[in-house]
Amino acid sequence: MSTHELAGVAAGSGKAPLIDGLQYANWSEKIFRQMREGGVDAVHVTITYHENFRETVLNIERWNRWFEQFPELIMQGRTAGDIALARKTGRTAIFFGSQNPSCMEDDIGLVEILHTLGLRFMQLTYNNQSLLASGCYEAVDSGITRMGREVIAEMNRVGLVIDMSHSGERSTLEAIELSARPVAITHANPASWHAAGRNKSDAVLQALASTGGMLGFSLYPHHLQHGSACTLQGYCDMICRTAELMSPDCIGIGSDLCQDQPDSVVEWMRTGRWTKSIDFGEGSASEPGFPDMPDWFSDNRHFGQIASGLKNAGMSDSDIAGVMGGNWQRFYAESFTSTEGYPTEQGIPGIQQRQQQ
């Protein structure tokens, strides 16, 4: 199978969809067109970090204008079925996510409101302590808070995925245990491959896999062995090893692509409004901005390279199809709807559940 054909398998001409588990680009028509060129069927996009609810709504309003302006390129994704719809109509389905719970403020009622507005992923923490859990850069990880337990149950109820990409080890393990539905780590890599604060221990990855959760492999250089110089082969070999550790069915891509963003944005991501000083996060005083992407992946047209790299690394075609999107599609299908279910003519699932309890 040629590289081109492999890219085709992953990029929408075959049965498996091509799905990226996380991007936060400086969105533009150029990038939406690159998604189409790359055959990307669906992307989980970060719409908010430290923004409060009203500011997050303003960000959704901006997406609504893009949906109105480019209906031939993108559409909002709300259910897994929208991925198939996007493919059939030649567009990319955009699923919303938040990298911090700032958008829900201190109000559990906003969980359902945000879900109604299309939010499908929410991190319980960014790098710091939140009202819900501890971030991966806190000195002490005190686990899931009182409110965190309530919010996990509410996220489970409405179908909003718990994303622990930026959380601490204890908080992540507790969230996996407390959540009644599978949890996601949308963008991170194994710490055993590259020991960064944001990468995950084997214990976390195994707990995630054993509960049906998903890991999206990051392409953000600070998460990569050798950073921007990471090779395609090194990255793909790491994926193959992680498939053995976790299972080939619970891994995908979560590129963390921050295309065309100015460095002011990474400063906002890291500092928000929690400090008046500078915090370099994964960067440093000498390297404060966005790092350069690896030369084999810099935009949405390059997912075929990864499919090809996985083939060279010895992964089977069916496992490659899963990694490139099939696994995310299954996870989306299991995750985005209410456990109570929207009432149908067949009955009211919520009532039945309650009566059985």
Place this chain on the structure above:
Amino acid sequence: MSTHELAGVAAGSGKAPLIDGLQYANWSEKIFRQMREGGVDAVHVTITYHENFRETVLNIERWNRWFEQFPELIMQGRTAGDIALARKTGRTAIFFGSQNPSCMEDDIGLVEILHTLGLRFMQLTYNNQSLLASGCYEAVDSGITRMGREVIAEMNRVGLVIDMSHSGERSTLEAIELSARPVAITHANPASWHAAGRNKSDAVLQALASTGGMLGFSLYPHHLQHGSACTLQGYCDMICRTAELMSPDCIGIGSDLCQDQPDSVVEWMRTGRWTKSIDFGEGSASEPGFPDMPDWFSDNRHFGQIASGLKNAGMSDSDIAGVMGGNWQRFYAESFTSTEGYPTEQGIPGIQQRQQQ
């Protein structure tokens, strides 16, 4: 046909649904149960007056808790199809509306956001001048504003009904003319029957009817001839005369039922935050609170009385079925979806529309 059978026709045992075009009760399990007893299939409920966006969202959160708490009595209505679903599952469909545009603040992007959250009606004004139009109690009605024209087009696009119940004559006529989709006056009566500032001229009613709009007849005593002493016969005769003026197909009930509300609520409705003084609105210093309802209609169990009264007033069974809900159902079916249409496998309506322009 007996009174009981007539009530049955209107109350859900026949083909026509029973729909109330506006209520603003102090909601409780008691009232939800009365809706079921009365066979009310759908109600347009006011969820906000002077509240800003965030406060309106808090009100929706409160409704979400009621939907979660009483799934066997009520469900949120989003499309006309939800009325049939509510009937089949023995519940009342609740459709959200706002009596003032405060909820969209000065941000046209909130029109789509509020629609996504379920808002299906929005008045362009309460009694005062708004950013969009003039209210019925302003000395000067300057018509639809610059922003008002933009918001009307946006409401038309997303499927949010323009409700002119509390607007001035000129603003109302202009809204009817400017709107590409039918407009509603959800709760008012003809001024020719009772000359109140809130009731509507024959010119307005005829313009409404000629464009496929809907009038909901109010049962709020300040809108009734002889106020709380209005007779059922007087009310039903008025409906029959208005059917001749407008057509029997564009009229329904909009009870304006404010059941169990304390008088502090009518003060909030009238004064909001626009004055530090008291404004009595339709009331007076001697009668500042909610007026007593007519003895033949005080809660959701009494719609059968109106159906019966219309029969006695000589209205045909099919016209009665229309007035009691069939006409609202048709209007809901025409009004609540986007003109661009959600993309389907058959294509993307928005693109086709644009290309034709």
